[in-house]
Structures are given as structure tokens and as C-alpha cells.
Amino acid sequence: MSLAGLGNHADPAAEWREIFAEVWRRYRDYFYVENMHGYDWQKLRAKYQPLLDFVGSRADLNYVIAEMISELTVQHAYIEGGDLGLPKRPLSRCPGRASNSTQNPAAIDRQDFRRSERRGALPVAAHGSGRGCPCGRLRALDQWA
Numbered sequence: 001m002s003l004a005g006l007g008n009h010a011d012p013a014a015e016w017r018e019i020f021a022e023v024w025r026r027y028r029d030y031f032y033v034e035n036m037h038g039y040d041w042q043k044l045r046a047k048y049q050p051l052l053d054f055v056g057s058r059a060d061l062n063y064v065i066a067e068m069i070s071e072l073t074v075q076h077a078y079i080e081g082g083d084l085g086l087p088k089r090p091l092s093r094c095p096g097r098a099s100n101s102t103q104n105p106a107a108i109d110r111q112d113f114r115r116s117e118r119r120g121a122l123p124v125a126a127h128g129s130g131r132g133c134p135c136g137r138l139r140a141l142d143q144w145a
Helices: 012-030 041-054 058-070 123-127
Strands: none
Touching: 012 041, 012 058, 041 058
């Protein structure tokens, strides 16, 4: 059987609305206590459903659903997974740069990193030279001790 003429049209926004509705229904039907911890589950749906207009990725959808579920104040209730391809992000070779140069504003005097970046390799050190960013304008590197 030839599948040459078979087409596929995906509408992520429609799929996300269906996922939201299905999660809401499953909690309504299978939550461990019928009274939903005293919360009006219909009102919570009405509160969070308008946020679907601003969802741009599956990660966004998971966030909205997690916020709705968190209203029930129950531990160990999560939303995970899905088609979580990372959204495109702007490329930046020299994040957190700072310069005091008036002659060359593109020069980088130092590179600052936040505590959250301590876990992995520093972005400029990942280029192999260990001397700075690939643009060659980095003069010093502030690292956390």
C-alpha cells in the first residue's frame, strides 16, 4: 500500500488544548478524593484555560497544567514529558559580558557567571582554548571559587 498521498497536518495549539482538557478530565474523574480538597475544579479550569492562548511550546503547556494542579495543594502530583523539543534561542557567544573600554565597546574586560551556571562548564571555556570566548576579545574571566 502506497502512502505517497498521505498527508499530515499538525496544529500544536489545538493539540495543547486537547491535552489540557484531558488532564483536567482525568483529575476530575480519578483524583483520590471526590471533593478535590475543597476546590472548585470547574473554576480552576476556567482560571487556567485562558492561559492556553499564550502557550508557545509543550514546556509552556506543562507549566500551565502544573500551576493548575498545584492549586489542589497535593504533593506528588506532576506533569512531565511530551514533545519537549527545545525552542530556538538566540545564539550568544559571550553571555554576561562587561566592558569599560571607550575605544572598543565590543571588547570584554571580564565575564561574570551566576551561581546557577556553576554546575556545568563555563560557556567560554567550552571552546577548547581555555583562554576565553571565540571572538578573542575576552581579557579576564571571573570564576566562582
